Amino acid sequence: MIIAIxxxxxxxxxxxxxxxxxxxxxxxxxxxxxxxxxxxVAIRQGWVQDGYLDEAALVHHLPKxxxxxxxxxxxxxxxxxxxxxxxxxxxxxxxxxxxSRVSSIPALRRQLVAQQQRMGRGHSLxxxxxxxxxxxxxxxxxxxxxxADADIRAGRRLSELRAKGDASVSLEEVRSNLLQRxxxxxxxxxxPLLKADDARVLxxxxxxxxxxxxxxxxxxxxxxxx
Ligand code: DC
Numbered sequence: 099m100i101i102a103i104x105x106x107x108x109x110x111x112x113x114x115x116x117x118x119x120x121x122x123x124x125x126x127x128x129x130x131x132x133x134x135x136x137x138x139v140a141i142r143q144g145w146v147q148d149g150y151l152d153e154a155a156l157v158h159h160l161p162k163x164x165x166x167x168x169x170x171x172x173x174x175x176x177x178x179x180x181x182x183x184x185x186x187x188x189x190x191x192x193x194x195x196x197x198s199r200v201s202s203i204p205a206l207r208r209q210l211v212a213q214q215q216r217m218g219r220g221h222s223l224x225x226x227x228x229x230x231x232x233x234x235x236x237x238x239x240x241x242x243x244x245x246a247d248a249d250i251r252a253g254r255r256l257s258e259l260r261a262k263g264d265a266s267v268s269l270e271e272v273r274s275n276l277l278q279r280x281x282x283x284x285x286x287x288x289x290p291l292l293k294a295d296d297a298r299v300l301x302x303x304x305x306x307x308x309x310x311x312x313x314x315x316x317x318x319x320x321x322x323x324x
Contacts, residue, residue: 099124099222100237101318102230104291105244106280108251110302110310111226114244116175117311118318119224127217129227129234131177132165132210133201134188138179139163146196157205165213191259191267194275198282201228207288228283231294240321241297242314250303252276 101118103111112128119126139159145152166178176183187193200206207229214225214234225234231241252273259267283291293299298317302310 099239099322100218100235101224101240101242102235102238102294102297103224103226103242103244103314104228104231104293104297105242105300106246106251106291107276107283108255109244109246110254110307111244113307114242114300114302114311114314115224115226117307118314120173121315122222122224122318125217125221125223126175127167127214127223127225128175128177129210129214129225129230130197131167131175131185131188132213133206134193134197135165135177135179135184136160136163136206136210137193137197137200138184138188140196140200141192149195151196151199153203156200157203160206160209165210186262189258189262191264191271191275194279198279198286202282202286202288204288211289228291229289231297232292233289236294240318241294242300242317243293243297244300244302246301247303248273248277 101124103115105111116126118124136156140146140151140156143155143159145155164180168176168178170176176185177188178184211234217223218225218235227234231238252269255276256267256269256272259272280291300310300313
């Protein structure tokens with residue numbers, strides 16, 4: 099069984115996806131982390147200068163990038179880039195600023211989509227991203243599209259960045275980055291962010307994480323019984 103969770107940035111997709119995967123004993127795959135790891139490579143190689151990305155250099159380098167996930171000691175999900183754990187390094191504002199640009203590259207999307215589809219072979223999984231229900235798994239048994247009010251999303255994301263020790267960033271910067279990423283994700287030509295026709299909408303603005311999880315779990319149980 100495949101559960102596809104798509105939606106705007108910081109709507110709580112990964113929180114729901116992780117809890118669903120744990121409750122159902124499915125694998126969890128965070129596809130945003132895959133695009134973030136590639137963005138981190140571009141930054142580290144010096145291919146991002148003043149917001150400009152050297153796309154040709156990055157595409158040429160793609161065969162040398164190995165993306166993977168491992169479980170940590172507490173069962174946490176760890177993004178692995180060429181064998182290095184980069185979970186914290188991919189969740190910075192520096193990566194946030196360039197990741198939509200990176201994720202609009204068709205050659206990269208083709209490679210990552212193929213890897214994501216291989217992950218689903220022979221496994222039940224919960225996968226979150228932007229194009230999971232539309233492109234990666236158009237036949238997913240359950241598709242959820244998550245939304246939430248922009249101010250609420252920005253407030254939550256700011257708290258996460260502050261908890262990680264990033265005190266430099268303002269609420270306004272986080273909010274405008276979220277809105278810019280949403281606009282770029284919706285506007286890109288290759289597999290833009292859009293709700294699949296058969297996706298169920300889950301609005302996370304005024305519900306607790308527990309309530310949102312319960313709704314999603316009920317939907318998953320319905321599909322398992324069907
Ligand atoms: O979910 P996230 O914020 O970690 O995703 C990071 C970026 O990657 C986001 O701006 C859009 C892009 N992305 C994508 O284009 N397709 C996906 N399946 C997942 C993420």
